[in-house]
Amino acid sequence: MRPSKREADEMRAVSFERGVSKHAEGSCLVRFGDTHVLCTASLEERVPGWLRNSGQGWVTAEYGMLPRSTGDRMRREASSGKQGGRTLEIQRLIGRSLRSVVDLQALGEKQVTVDCDVLQADGGTRTAAITGGFIALSDCLSWMEARQMIVRDKVLKDHVAAISCGIYNGNPVLDLDYAEDSTAQTDANFVMTGKGGIVEIQGTAEGEPFSEGEFASLMGLARKGISRLVELQKLAIS
Amino acid sequence: MRPSKREADEMRAVSFERGVSKHAEGSCLVRFGDTHVLCTASLEERVPGWLRNSGQGWVTAEYGMLPRSTGDRMRREASSGKQGGRTLEIQRLIGRSLRSVVDLQALGEKQVTVDCDVLQADGGTRTAAITGGFIALSDCLSWMEARQMIVRDKVLKDHVAAISCGIYNGNPVLDLDYAEDSTAQTDANFVMTGKGGIVEIQGTAEGEPFSEGEFASLMGLARKGISRLVELQKLAIS
Amino acid sequence: MRPSKREADEMRAVSFERGVSKHAEGSCLVRFGDTHVLCTASLEERVPGWLRNSGQGWVTAEYGMLPRSTGDRMRREASSGKQGGRTLEIQRLIGRSLRSVVDLQALGEKQVTVDCDVLQADGGTRTAAITGGFIALSDCLSWMEARQMIVRDKVLKDHVAAISCGIYNGNPVLDLDYAEDSTAQTDANFVMTGKGGIVEIQGTAEGEPFSEGEFASLMGLARKGISRLVELQKLAIS
Amino acid sequence: MRPSKREADEMRAVSFERGVSKHAEGSCLVRFGDTHVLCTASLEERVPGWLRNSGQGWVTAEYGMLPRSTGDRMRREASSGKQGGRTLEIQRLIGRSLRSVVDLQALGEKQVTVDCDVLQADGGTRTAAITGGFIALSDCLSWMEARQMIVRDKVLKDHVAAISCGIYNGNPVLDLDYAEDSTAQTDANFVMTGKGGIVEIQGTAEGEPFSEGEFASLMGLARKGISRLVELQKLAIS
Amino acid sequence: MRPSKREADEMRAVSFERGVSKHAEGSCLVRFGDTHVLCTASLEERVPGWLRNSGQGWVTAEYGMLPRSTGDRMRREASSGKQGGRTLEIQRLIGRSLRSVVDLQALGEKQVTVDCDVLQADGGTRTAAITGGFIALSDCLSWMEARQMIVRDKVLKDHVAAISCGIYNGNPVLDLDYAEDSTAQTDANFVMTGKGGIVEIQGTAEGEPFSEGEFASLMGLARKGISRLVELQKLAIS
Amino acid sequence: MRPSKREADEMRAVSFERGVSKHAEGSCLVRFGDTHVLCTASLEERVPGWLRNSGQGWVTAEYGMLPRSTGDRMRREASSGKQGGRTLEIQRLIGRSLRSVVDLQALGEKQVTVDCDVLQADGGTRTAAITGGFIALSDCLSWMEARQMIVRDKVLKDHVAAISCGIYNGNPVLDLDYAEDSTAQTDANFVMTGKGGIVEIQGTAEGEPFSEGEFASLMGLARKGISRLVELQKLAIS
DSSP: OOTTOOOTTOOOOEEEEEOOOSSSSEEEEEEETTEEEEEEEEEESOOOGGGTTSSOOEEEEEEEEOTTSSSSOOOOHHHHTSOOHHHHHHHHHHHHHHHTTBOHHHHOSOEEEEEEEEEEOSSOHHHHHHHHHHHHHHHHHHHHHHTTSOOHHHHBOSOEEEEEEEEETTEEEESOOHHHHTTOSEEEEEEEETTSOEEEEEEEESSSOBOHHHHHHHHHHHHHHHHHHHHHHHHHHO | OOTTOOOTTOOOOEEEEEOOOSSSSEEEEEEETTEEEEEEEEEESOOOGGGTTSSOOEEEEEEEEOTTSSSSOOOOHHHHTSOOHHHHHHHHHHHHHHHTTBOHHHHOSOEEEEEEEEEEOSSOHHHHHHHHHHHHHHHHHHHHHHTTSOOHHHHBOSOEEEEEEEEETTEEEESOOHHHHTTOSEEEEEEEETTSOEEEEEEEESSSOBOHHHHHHHHHHHHHHHHHHHHHHHHHHO | OOTTOOOTTOOOOEEEEEOOOSSSSEEEEEEETTEEEEEEEEEESOOOGGGTTSSOOEEEEEEEEOTTSSSSOOOOHHHHTSOOHHHHHHHHHHHHHHHTTBOHHHHOSOEEEEEEEEEEOSSOHHHHHHHHHHHHHHHHHHHHHHTTSOOHHHHBOSOEEEEEEEEETTEEEESOOHHHHTTOSEEEEEEEETTSOEEEEEEEESSSOBOHHHHHHHHHHHHHHHHHHHHHHHHHHO | OOTTOOOTTOOOOEEEEEOOOSSSSEEEEEEETTEEEEEEEEEESOOOGGGTTSSOOEEEEEEEEOTTSSSSOOOOHHHHTSOOHHHHHHHHHHHHHHHTTBOHHHHOSOEEEEEEEEEEOSSOHHHHHHHHHHHHHHHHHHHHHHTTSOOHHHHBOSOEEEEEEEEETTEEEESOOHHHHTTOSEEEEEEEETTSOEEEEEEEESSSOBOHHHHHHHHHHHHHHHHHHHHHHHHHHO | OOTTOOOTTOOOOEEEEEOOOSSSSEEEEEEETTEEEEEEEEEESOOOGGGTTSSOOEEEEEEEEOTTSSSSOOOOHHHHTSOOHHHHHHHHHHHHHHHTTBOHHHHOSOEEEEEEEEEEOSSOHHHHHHHHHHHHHHHHHHHHHHTTSOOHHHHBOSOEEEEEEEEETTEEEESOOHHHHTTOSEEEEEEEETTSOEEEEEEEESSSOBOHHHHHHHHHHHHHHHHHHHHHHHHHHO | OOTTOOOTTOOOOEEEEEOOOSSSSEEEEEEETTEEEEEEEEEESOOOGGGTTSSOOEEEEEEEEOTTSSSSOOOOHHHHTSOOHHHHHHHHHHHHHHHTTBOHHHHOSOEEEEEEEEEEOSSOHHHHHHHHHHHHHHHHHHHHHHTTSOOHHHHBOSOEEEEEEEEETTEEEESOOHHHHTTOSEEEEEEEETTSOEEEEEEEESSSOBOHHHHHHHHHHHHHHHHHHHHHHHHHHO
16 A cells, blocks of 8 residues: 555556746746646747757757755755755756657757756656646747747647566656655656657666566556656646 | 836746655745745754754755756856855845744744856846745645645744845846846845735845835835735646 | 044044055055055956947956955955955946946046955955056056047046945944954945036944934034045045 | 777777775776776765764765866866766766665665776767776675675675767667767767666767667667676676 | 166065054064065954864964055955965965964964055065064064063064066076066075074975076075065064 | 985985886876886977967876875866866976977977876875976977987987975985975975076975975985986986
């Protein structure tokens, strides 16, 4: 039995609230249960140095947690003077995931920065950030299309979404919340596209190593969950 | 005529949404029109070094802006490696303002940190942060009282709230929004208590110096606005 | 009775020693009693990025305290790796104050940086820095005029000076020294021009909030003090 | 055909040179072809704060690249003032991987830090670091056993090794070198124990997403490679 | 002919102004011609970690230059976020030099920090800092003796002073000023005690290497200069 | 008797292993006994800002120690966020020493960066780094000559090498190892050219000051040692 009484293959309630930022070209407050992430997509004219005069654009991401998004207050990274390893690791993952469905040539020499700020954390912040960041990005591209800057469907090749799975009390379960995540033996994050292609897999044994069979169960759960997330994304932006 | 069509002494719509954080001992999403600040109050056992074994507590504040809370995306302070001068100045002001109504002896040797994170900015973020931070702090003290840690009314001596005023197009106006703030000749922030005592005054001539008469008009507007904010605070926490 | 036995409206002995730096285009060692601040004005060709090719110049300030300018040795900011919030706050104030009397268009696309380094501190370092920084700036502009770079009187529109006031033992007093500053109930800094216009007001209740009446007394004292400081500035540079 | 003319399931020449450091309790220069990583294991008495007085030990890792270990000289991280995201990500992975085969309770309240410094890079530095770091750690534990500090076989529960795989020119291949890594469509790192348990999986689509079938091929290759690496580790330390 | 018209073995005018700081236990404004360095000695109860409970004390130094102490304004180190290599090198040298004449055991478990801040630079700032820092240190020890904390003559074993020499236009000259220093072929700094012992020698060929004979001339000049500096120190503190 | 049983004028075994880096234009693993330093020379097109469009090149050096190159593990400088004073001091010395034998005009507007990374330390790392760095630099210049970029013998004017000497147990000895260095009364580093010119002298009294006679003995030993090092360099690169 999961602490949340969910079925093994049952995700938390997922919602996307679009247009939450007055200023950003695209924005989305995504909720996976009690995990709430504010995603904004910002269009900028300048691209990283290595792309200057290449005609090609860039999509990047930054990630942060508000100090009291967690059970105990964390030190503010701006105050400690650097972003921690976990933060850098997650924002690199979000950026790679979003770029996997973008045609950077078709975007043209512009940069979209997707900021994912965790307002409240209850496990799965990185998967929520990818899934909600996609909505913000998509809305930013629609904003650009409305101004004849791009053709949105040439830039955005597919959907992308992410979910975590893990082995909790010996059973593979979908979409870990914090209570599960902190005691799971194995924890894996999957990023997949709308067409079912795999973009990223990260699996970690927290205690004992896991087997190929266990990993296959997690991948099966993830595929089901991401398929549902993509449906919800489509509802949200249609 | 103000860009927002407000009267000279008319504040923006103000609202307090309490209990927005699952984790924090007190929390409040405060809105002054399109300025939205998420305030959380976190109780911690440890106090700053100079208070250890003094029997006295501490209230402090931190302030941050999400990168795209503003019209143009700002660089994330965690990524640039330090908090800017404006950030430090504002968080010092919030801390001083909140401490002005707290009996630190009665609090006992504990620290409350009030984090004020700007989700969306449209002028007046520091005054919204003080006014909403008070609600978060008050709720945190109620949380402590419910656990017999303190007597709330002995710790919290009064209300405290803040508002900005300025001279816009030659006329003194209350509660500047961004459109006004960026072109105002003079900009002043006032922090006052529920009983009408002045806690902090900061007035700056952006262009031409201002006169004592002009400053008196601003103070009059501020008194009126803060009096209204305190009423709204009382409604919110009653 | 004030610890220094001064009258309530009596400033400390103020002196300006000009030309103390062999290298700087303008320099002044200003003394407010035992508070000694070395101010240098440096002319530079480059302006901040946002002014490039604007034809407009800039005046900025930096502030620092020598580690043993104070009663207890402070940590050297260069060694701790960052300027503290108080330092940044003060140098921003000095810069704004000096710019309030400069016509940046008439200056042309050049930058003057006024460095204010506290050799010895006894309260009121920021007000001494503004008052002495004006002399250094003025001398730098004379240096430029002597080289036909500007017309000094078109660039420098007025005098600017600053003083602190506070409520000490229940009485409003002018020009707090450290002994008063550290126990004053209320502390306020005023920056005004030679013509009497107000440039900046910063008032803080250290303990109990203060009233409008008390604040009016402080402003009255400040006006008197600054008027005297401007006279002394005129004597110094004539 | 691979650039190196290796078969799809053929690893580069792997060697372990033990005892290369006069000072470290354990050390190993590991070579995967032209990738050379110097691994040292250092025993320290102090453990991280959260383990103090817990009776439990800790194993951690740090990773660095010499500036000219790569084709183009990279900026020295000590000089740029911080470790990049990639560095932090890799050293966290190495630490988790090594801890997966250590009984931290049996280690007792001591810390072993495994430093992995890349002398020359040609792809696969993190997998070489884990595989060679295991040897350094093992030798450090033997050093401790020789001094009756621990029973080595109670602390070290199994072997652990790592290898990368990828899809190069449409074909799954084992142990990517730089020429392959920089153009591979998919890149995956696997960490497994001597008994075949999976400790960590990281798979990334560099261009097009990949399928479950492709991923299964990579896992099969990895299993074969790691099995061979563990044999070589056994030869090295026997 | 030297630019300053000095003889080859002629130092600049040297003066020591003691007691220039109201707060410091010892202080000295030292002038070597136009090079002016403010030295303060601060007594602190805490010693570096490695000396705790050793009964032994420590003497250390910090060095800084005011931004406009030089011909062109330098960036403030507090603002750039770190002390440069030259600064660190010089303050290490000053600390070593002063410690060479102190019996740290006799000092007892206390620390004296000597801050040397260059108000105006014209070559030879490090040698002035050592020579003047000695006076500040000596006065600090007298201050301690007056309070029965130490016996000054047991702590301070000898005098220490420093001077630079160089080969300018092919001739060995004493006490380089900036005009000479910036074009000298060879530049050497010597630190010696009152009894003539050598504490530190640093010689650098700026252009062509130098010979042993040339170096011997520099050492001869230095010996003469330091002997004179020690006489002046004795006059100053007697 | 020296701990290593060496004669007073006997250096440790010195060896140069060239071409140890697959990527660098020049490289050398230099060993002075148990002190092992990996030196690489990297050719870069860009020069420091102040040399742009000057037609002149630059040679610079960076120095680092692997964390466990020493008896006790040191903190990694990349992790502590800055290079320490000793590191900066040494890399400035290496750079100056190498530049003393390079005609920067003949090099042309290019930069060679010599990285010296200490793999294992047993005293004398800076002298080994200079001596081995010369080989790496020389090989880099040969690499450039092979590509008709320069004429090597016009750029490289002479050999340069370095050695430490010290007074150990009252006797002057050559090439201190760590056991001697940590207890020597006086420690001096000498850098000289192949023709016998002196490039740099650094002598420090660790305990008691030293005399001119003692210093002359150290210089005599150094001359002998460096002469031998230059012979070995010639053998290595011929």
